[in-house]
Amino acid sequence: MKFRAAYGVILLLAIAVRVALASRPLWFDDLQSLFHGLWPPLDLAVRLRGTFFQPLYFWFLYFLNGHFDSLLAVRMPGIVFGLAAVVGAAAIARRVYGREAGVIVLLILALNPTQIF
Numbered sequence: 001m002k003f004r005a006a007y008g009v010i011l012l013l014a015i016a017v018r019v020a021l022a023s024r025p026l027w028f029d030d031l032q033s034l035f036h037g038l039w040p041p042l043d044l045a046v047r048l049r050g051t052f053f054q055p056l057y058f059w060f061l062y063f064l065n066g067h068f069d070s071l072l073a074v075r076m077p078g079i080v081f082g083l084a085a086v087v088g089a090a091a092i093a094r095r096v097y098g099r100e101a102g103v104i105v106l107l108i109l110a111l112n113p114t115q116i117f
Contacts, residue, residue: 003099003102007103007106010110011087011106014083014086014106014109017111017116018083018116019072019079021116021117022071022072022076022079023072026074033074033077034074036058037061037065039058041059041062044062057077057081061076061077082115082116085115086106086109086110086115087106089109090105090106090109093106
């Protein structure tokens with residue numbers, strides 16, 4: 001039970017840090033993502049064919065920008081996919097190395113600047 005509480009607290013901390021920092025000014029990669037996210041989904045799939053860009057991120061951004069008009073909407077795909085990566089890595093560590101390792105990996109990735117920014 002104490003491991004579930006630790007997972008919950010660390011995950012809430014990860015969410016809070018990412019949402020609190022979502023109001024920082026846009027960087028070049030944010031603007032480039034926003035540019036790609038303004039294209040309609042089918043046009044985007046055709047334009048990105050043969051590049052290293054993956055359309056799922058931009059489709060999610062297109063949907064959010066169509067419904068919300070805020071800086072948080074621009075940052076939301078990064079927050080969602082970043083948190084999914086943190087949770088996924090913690091789940092793999094927990095399964096392979098045990099509950100303690102899962103909590104450690106979750107804490108490290110929740111506060112890792114590379115994961116946050």
